Amino acid sequence: MMRGRTDRLHAEASDYFASSESPAVTRTDYYWLRLVGTGLWFLVFGLVTFVLGFLVLPVIRLLTPERARRQRRSRAVLGAGMRGFLHGVSGLRLIEFEFIGREKLGRPGQLIVANHPTLIDVCYLLGFAPTASCVVKAGHFRNLITRGAVIGAGYIPNAPTEDMIHAAEAALRAGETLLMFPEGTRTVPGKPMAMQRGAANVALRAARVLTPVHISCEPSTLSKNLPWYRIPPSRPKWTLRVGEDIDLAAYRDAPLPIASRRLHADLAGLFAGANTVRD
């Protein structure tokens, strides 16, 4: 296990240095400054997450015993942190982003589904729709650094399946906004996206409205299997476009398993176009 990981890192490192000797791509936009800046920001981001998870959110937990209020406050704090991070990195010209139609996010009972090309996609969505709940990797509930944050905010672990589906259903029924990444994990650039049917199932069970968000990043960066220091040759730009609401009534005539397969296929088709990221 460990050995496999070390081998992979070695392969990545030699790959990395080999590529710097043959400058096939021109590095622009203050490449080395961006590299150092990116490292610093990751450090700051880690520290801020740690301070929020271990200090700020536990204090909120102590001061607000009522669950709904505690979640609202925790989400507001996390959202502000993510927004701050994005404004920080874009203010330092490390990245650029454009978020089209974000006023359409955050409605009661709204399920937001997005493709997942990069590590920080969630920062945009929870940063700019901070009232939303989110289905997150169950591992974040065991990780010491993220644990405080995801519990305090009342996010939903993605496993076991039955608990995830029922918790997501309950959140939507209670009028919360909910964010899900149907892919479950980041897309490997160039590979087609493998979607899980859970999002379609949850949408048909309880969503009042289903809204897709298309995320792209040019040139591709922070994708799966890439370490943070593999920054792109030019400054990356994220574009987030909120799509038209999907009419769920059209699917709800059929029994749930059949309807969710249909919706799932349509969602996969909808995102297939948006997911052509260049490697």
Next chain:
Amino acid sequence: MKSRQEIFDIVRRSLIELFELEEPAVVPEARFDDDLEIDSIDAVDLVDHLSRIFERRVSPRDFRSVHTVNDLIDCIDRLQTQ
């Protein structure tokens, strides 16, 4: 209290209705994953559907050891006597 045959009929009808399965495919020995292609998300839908029919809040955990249609009938039979 329903007999095992009644339970089987309800389960078969549910499977046909929910998953558009062909009636001859739903036999007591049929395995959910291989024979009927019912995955973990389908299983949640099926359990919710059967809970409504049998008017019992069952935890999906009760179905952990269920692999075949026959296992499911055993499980429901056990639950209704509790």
